[in-house]
Amino acid sequence: MKDEELSGRLREAAEAHRPDRARMLARIERGMAGGDPVPRSVRPPRAVRPWLRVAGTTAAVCGVLAAGAFAVTSAGDGDRARGGQVASAPSPAAKSPAARDGLRPEDGPLWTGGVVDPHSNAYWAQSNVTLRTTEPLSALTVELRVALTGGVNSTGSWRSLPEPDFTVSVNESGGFLVYRWTLRAGRTVPAGTHTFAGQYNHAEGDRDATGDYVIAHAVRAAGGKASVGDHFGQGG
Structure with missing residues (x-):
């Protein structure tokens, strides 16, 4: 074939x-x-x-x-x-246990306390930081951390000490809205009671501020360092 x-x-x-x-x-x-x-x-x-x-x-x-x-x-x-494709777990920094645990409000001449201003409302709040020192300070950094609960965004800040004496920054970091006041080189914080405040909007309703806190680091004019901190809560 x-x-x-x-x-x-x-x-x-x-x-x-x-x-x-x-x-x-x-x-x-x-x-x-x-x-x-x-x-x-x-x-x-x-x-x-x-x-x-x-x-x-x-x-x-x-x-x-x-x-x-x-x-x-x-x-x-x-x-x-x-x-x-596993959903990312919430950042542990949002709880920040290491940063908040062990905060002490008093160290040597320095004392601090934090409270939510009683004039805050269902949409807006102000966190007040009181800093008291019995000695002049040659260096100071105050850091207010507001937990980023629903709708939190900054609307401003102020301090009772002279504005030119400080640099101010506001940013989001590790689950917090962070207000930072830093004393300029060559300036001095006198002995006395001073106030620092951060203002912000938030979601409608009573905001839980128990996750907020303040820390402050200072250098005494006479020598030596001091660090203090305090937890926030609703208050008047």
Whole structure:
């Protein structure tokens, strides 16, 4: 038989062949009955690929099995990818236990206390920091930290000491709205009682200020350092 005639018959046989998809799948299921069942989430292809018609029944079965294996592998990869997208846990700095635990309101000549101003309302609040020193200070940094509960954003700040004596900054850091007053070089804080205040909007309602706190670090003009801090709460 000539090569041309053989090729022609093979081509005619391939074109005439119509694989019985239902029967192939039944064979696959019977062959796999003794092993692990096919996962329910994996469905067989809706139509046999065109090249399977040329390859014949055996190649078609192998192709379906390969497609099923690929589907299982792909599904597993997708599950791993989705499983890796874990929501980030809230920043521990928002609670800041290390920063707040052990705060002491008095250290040597320095004392501080924090309270929410009684004139605060359901939309706006002012946090008052009182700083008392029995000695002049050659350096001072006061830091008021307001927890970023709903809708908190700064509306301003002030201090009872002269404005030119301090640099002031307000920013968000570690889950807090941070007000920082720093005494300029060459300036002095006199002995006495002084006030620092931060003002901010917040979500409607009574705001819980128990997560707020103040810390202050100072250098005494006579020498030596002092650090104090206090927790906030509703007050008058």
